[in-house]
Amino acid sequence: MVAATRASVKSSATAFILWQMTRAEPWIAGKLEEVEPTKRQQAKLEQITAELAALGPCLPGSVVVRTGRCGKAACSCHHDPPRLHGPFRSWTRKVAGKTVTRLLSEDQLAAYQSLFDNHRRLKTLVHELEELSLAIIERDRRRKPSRR
Ligand SMILES: [Zn+2]
Numbered sequence: 001m002v003a004a005t006r007a008s009v010k011s012s013a014t015a016f017i018l019w020q021m022t023r024a025e026p027w028i029a030g031k032l033e034e035v036e037p038t039k040r041q042q043a044k045l046e047q048i049t050a051e052l053a054a055l056g057p058c059l060p061g062s063v064v065v066r067t068g069r070c071g072k073a074a075c076s077c078h079h080d081p082p083r084l085h086g087p088f089r090s091w092t093r094k095v096a097g098k099t100v101t102r103l104l105s106e107d108q109l110a111a112y113q114s115l116f117d118n119h120r121r122l123k124t125l126v127h128e129l130e131e132l133s134l135a136i137i138e139r140d141r142r143r144k145p146s147r148r
Contacts, residue, residue: 037136045136048129051121058119059112061093063104 037045067086069077076083089104091112104112 034142035137035140037139041132041136044132045129048125048132052125052129055118055122055125057115058122059115060119061091061116063089063091063109063116065089065109 065087067084067088069075069082070085072078077085089106089109091102091104093100
């Protein structure tokens with residue numbers, strides 16, 4: 001219950017940030033006039049932020065589908081040919097540093113697949129946004145302060 005509440009607060013914060021991004025002025029015009037992105041960087045920035053804003057729900061973690069044998073030698077999973085247990089669709093994610101695993105039914109996995117895909121895309125886009133932002137501030141024309 002506590003974890004669910006925390007997760008929803010976190011996702012509404014993310015939604016707010018994404019909402020702000022859609023309202024953002026091109027770059028931060030006027031505020032950082034010494035740091036002007038190239039036309040290409042500006043276009044990339046708009047592309048990434050637009051895609052982020054349109055992404056929709058994201059489910060973190062990864063899903064592994066497994067079949068397996070149990071420990072009972074007489075079980076049909078040890079027969080020849082074997083009838084393996086499963087498939088088990090095991091969804092694993094980190095909650096407050098701990099790994100949480102949940103089994104999904106076949107139709108749950110089918111329903112959630114696009115949300116897992118969205119999360120993977122989100123991580124890629126965030127990484128691209130960070131790299132782009134780093135590249136843009138490299139264009140800062142001001143002298144770097146010295147350590148002295
Ligand atoms: Zn078995």
